[in-house]
Amino acid sequence: MRRLTDRELDAGFSDLVGVEVVVSGQLIGDPRVDGYDGDARALVVSGPKLDGYITAIEPVATKLATRAGCAPQEPPRLCAARFAHAFAPKAFGRPVEDEEVTGHGIGGEHAPHIVRQPLERLSKVRR
Numbered sequence: 620m621r622r623l624t625d626r627e628l629d630a631g632f633s634d635l636v637g638v639e640v641v642v643s644g645q646l647i648g649d650p651r652v653d654g655y656d657g658d659a660r661a662l663v664v665s666g667p668k669l670d671g672y673i674t675a676i677e678p679v680a681t682k683l684a685t686r687a688g689c690a691p692q693e694p695p696r697l698c699a700a701r702f703a704h705a706f707a708p709k710a711f712g713r714p715v716e717d718e719e720v721t722g723h724g725i726g727g728e729h730a731p732h733i734v735r736q737p738l739e740r741l742s743k744v745r746r
Contacts, residue, residue: 621659622663624662625646629641629642632679635679635706642675642678647667650662687706
């Protein structure tokens, strides 16, 4: 497994959000090996690169949150779970199981911060 190049990340976010998204300008550039930017051995995630990812996800999470369309009376966890079930086939190429959303997976309390934070944010966005 390797991480995405900055160009691939831009294309992936754009596909998920439905409009062009360019986050690569906020990131430390990808290393080039023999003229290529996709060398798996060179595509490491350094501390500064990870910080850039976290900063770059903020506007993307906001765009995704507005697409979730949480109702004002809808509990945050319910909105996040509904969004995860609707969004997962596009993001992961498959539906997610309830356990992945509510347990240790996508929206659970033990989910990684970088995944949990956008889901919690989208649950607070109201129409």
